[in-house]
Structure formats: C-alpha cells, structure tokens
Amino acid sequence: MTSGFQTFSDVACDPPVRGFLHAPDHPNGNGLVLTHGAGSNCQAPLLVAMAEAFAGRGFTVLRCDLPFRQRRPHGPPGPGDAAEDRAGLKNAVADLQRSVAGRIFLSGHSYGGRQATMLCAAEPGVVDGLLLFSYPLHPPRKPEQLRTQHFPQLQTPALFVHGTRDTFGSIEEMETALRLIPSKHELLPVQGAGHDLGFKGKTAREELVSTVIEAFAHMFG
Numbered sequence: 001m002t003s004g005f006q007t008f009s010d011v012a013c014d015p016p017v018r019g020f021l022h023a024p025d026h027p028n029g030n031g032l033v034l035t036h037g038a039g040s041n042c043q044a045p046l047l048v049a050m051a052e053a054f055a056g057r058g059f060t061v062l063r064c065d066l067p068f069r070q071r072r073p074h075g076p077p078g079p080g081d082a083a084e085d086r087a088g089l090k091n092a093v094a095d096l097q098r099s100v101a102g103r104i105f106l107s108g109h110s111y112g113g114r115q116a117t118m119l120c121a122a123e124p125g126v127v128d129g130l131l132l133f134s135y136p137l138h139p140p141r142k143p144e145q146l147r148t149q150h151f152p153q154l155q156t157p158a159l160f161v162h163g164t165r166d167t168f169g170s171i172e173e174m175e176t177a178l179r180l181i182p183s184k185h186e187l188l189p190v191q192g193a194g195h196d197l198g199f200k201g202k203t204a205r206e207e208l209v210s211t212v213i214e215a216f217a218h219m220f221g
Helices: 045-056 067-071 082-097 111-122 171-178 202-220
Strands: 004-010 017-023 031-035 060-065 104-109 129-133 158-163 185-190
Touching: 004 060, 004 082, 017 045, 017 082, 031 045, 031 082, 031 111, 045 060, 045 104, 045 202, 060 067, 060 082, 067 082, 082 104, 082 111, 104 111, 111 129, 129 202, 158 171, 158 202, 171 185, 185 202
Parallel strands: 031 060, 031 104, 104 129, 129 158, 158 185
Antiparallel strands: 004 017, 017 060
C-alpha cells in the first residue's frame, strides 16, 4: 500500500524544516523522521519507498531535507554545516511530535544517519529509536578515520542497515565499531549491496523494504 503525502514546511523554526509529510490511512500513533545523505535529498528513491512502507503500516512520516540541502540544491555539506543539520533534525522531530502521541523514530541514510546518531548521543531521549541506512563508518579507503567518537555516549536503541560491499565500512568493521555502543543495537547486512544498498530495480527495492520493515518490527515491536 502506498500512502498519500503533501508538502511540509515550517519556516517559523530556525533552521526551518522542509520536506514531505506522509499521512497514514490508519495511524498507529507513532512517527518517523527520515532524511538523506550528503549527495542526495529527500526525494531519493530509497527514502520515498521507506516513507511509503512505514506510512502503509500506520506511521506518520516526515521525509525532510537537511538545512544544508535547503540552501544548496547540489553538492555535499560544508565543514560548518553539521551542527545546523543536527538542529534541523531536532526541529523536525519537534514538528512530528505535534502530530503524533506515540513514539518518534529518527532515520537517515549515510550522512543523515550519522548526524542523527550524533544528535542522540548529545541529547539522549530526543527520540525513541534510530533506523540508520549505510552508516558512513569511515571515508572510502581510509579505515583509520573512524567516525565513532560519539558511539560510547549513544543511549538510543539503533538498527543499522548496511551493505556487504559498502566502501564506507565492511560488515566486520561495523560489527567491531558497534561494540562501542552501550544501548541496544542490531546490524542488518544487505548481501551484495554497496553504499546505495543496491536500491536499483523494483524487485531489489521490494525485497529491501520488506526486510527492513521486518527487522524494525522485531527490534522495536
């Protein structure tokens, strides 16, 4: 089942929140904020498919652009953008909290997921759980530059979805890194997928979405 969605904009907060709100036909009271990676935006096919799948299962989903992407339609975030991007995620969570009474989850692909974990490490309790696609453990071919400094402070339960051919971190590297996280966490490998999680073709999309939904339901109920 696909959900209907509408443009969402909250310019009263700083930084503003812009994106699309997926309203479920049969709400379960829970919400999901979903955002993108450094080279993409909230129109990415992976995000659209996940938003529709979760909305089809009763979640109210806010699929949003990070502040850096709102300012620039193309290109990666700059060195000084991360703090504002985390503030944008916090504002998106606050917006969704005004629409649902249940649990709120935060999800992101790559850079978006990294910022989500950093926000939750700094502010425990801001959401009830994390869904992280292709966490960028280190830059490609630079395994010594680990992005795990905040992992020991992460108290939020987290489900990591990661391709077995992801150049930003192998499954073995991810397993080692995730031992630093004190909260409940799980790693869902996607066989043969790279950093884009193999999100090409209808069959691959349906299989990934189904697998993620099942793993999410198993972990978070």
